[in-house]
Amino acid sequence: MEKAQEERLALNEALFRDVNERIREISDSFGQKDATYDFLCECSDPMCAERVVMTSAEYEYVRADPTRFVVAKGHVLPEVESVVDRAKDHAVVEKEGPAADIAIRLDRRF
Numbered sequence: 881m882e883k884a885q886e887e888r889l890a891l892n893e894a895l896f897r898d899v900n901e902r903i904r905e906i907s908d909s910f911g912q913k914d915a916t917y918d919f920l921c922e923c924s925d926p927m928c929a930e931r932v933v934m935t936s937a938e939y940e941y942v943r944a945d946p947t948r949f950v951v952a953k954g955h956v957l958p959e960v961e962s963v964v965d966r967a968k969d970h971a972v973v974e975k976e977g978p979a980a981d982i983a984i985r986l987d988r989r990f
Contacts, residue, residue, distance in 0.1 A: 889924035932970035
């Protein structure tokens with residue numbers, strides 16, 4: 881995959897990640913640590929509307945590493961990421977190579 885294409889895909893993923901950050905912030909305001917919330921799939925497809933159900937703490941596990949994203953089942957791109965964890969409706973993926981560099985650069989937390 882060429883670098884320009886990887887960057888375009890990473891920009892899409894970063895947008896979904898930013899939306900999920902707001903969902904996590906709002907969910908934290910409810911103060912219910914065990915409650916589940918619908919987070920957006922953070923895959924590279926800009927038309928994706930899939931949701932993944934997670935607790936705020938589960939999402940925080942994903943966000944602890946700027947190269948990790950949560951994607952709906954079947955949305956993994958093995959060319960640029962590897963699966964590091966699975967659940968019934970989603971996978972946690974870790975970007976590799978240039979895609980990882982882009983993910984780190986676009987992460988507002990780091």
